[in-house]
Amino acid sequence: MGFPSPPPAAAEPAADRSLLTGCPWHDVKAMRQRMALGWLLFGKGDRHLTAEMLYEEASRAKVPVSLATIYNTLHQFTEVGLLRQVAVEGSKAYFDTNTSTHHHFFMEDADQLLDIPGADVVVGKTPVPPEGYEIARVDVVVRLKRKS
Ligand SMILES: [Zn+2]
Secondary structure, eight states: OOOOOOOOGGGSOHHHHHHHHSHHHHOHHHHHHHHHHHHHHHTTSSOEEOHHHHHHHHHHTTOOOOHHHHHHHHHHHHHTTSOEEEEOSSSOEEEESOOSSEEEEEETTTTEEEEEEGGGOOOOOOOOOOTTOOOOOOOOEEEEOOOO
16 A cells, blocks of 8 residues: 555654653553543643642542642643643642743733733843853743723
8 A cells, every 4th residue: 555654663752651660650540540630631722720720620520539649640741741830829830731832811810821922922131041041931921900
């Protein structure tokens, strides 16, 4: 038929294999929970969630999982680049399923993040980073309150 043969298994990127070396990734129950959380997280398009919000969704979806597992899973997903963490307040971490470059509105009355397309924010003058550092990225959170 002339189809190219599939690439050999050895061509798999090393990053994927590294996921399996850590103990939690070997645990079947943990893997199931992680997959169920993955469905909840990534099955609905781009969204911004806190651990508590995901915990509520998991409960509603009858996924038996503790809040501690949710935290761990969110941080593991972030470490491998599936999620991006957005710090809005000291106590609250939002996780973004959209890992592309973009900024956020934060609606203070609704505790909700909204995407601002990257091109819509003009950062006037980026500061000079300390010796030996370069700017990795600039995150802008524009806080909104209702007009009084
Ligand atoms: Zn976002």
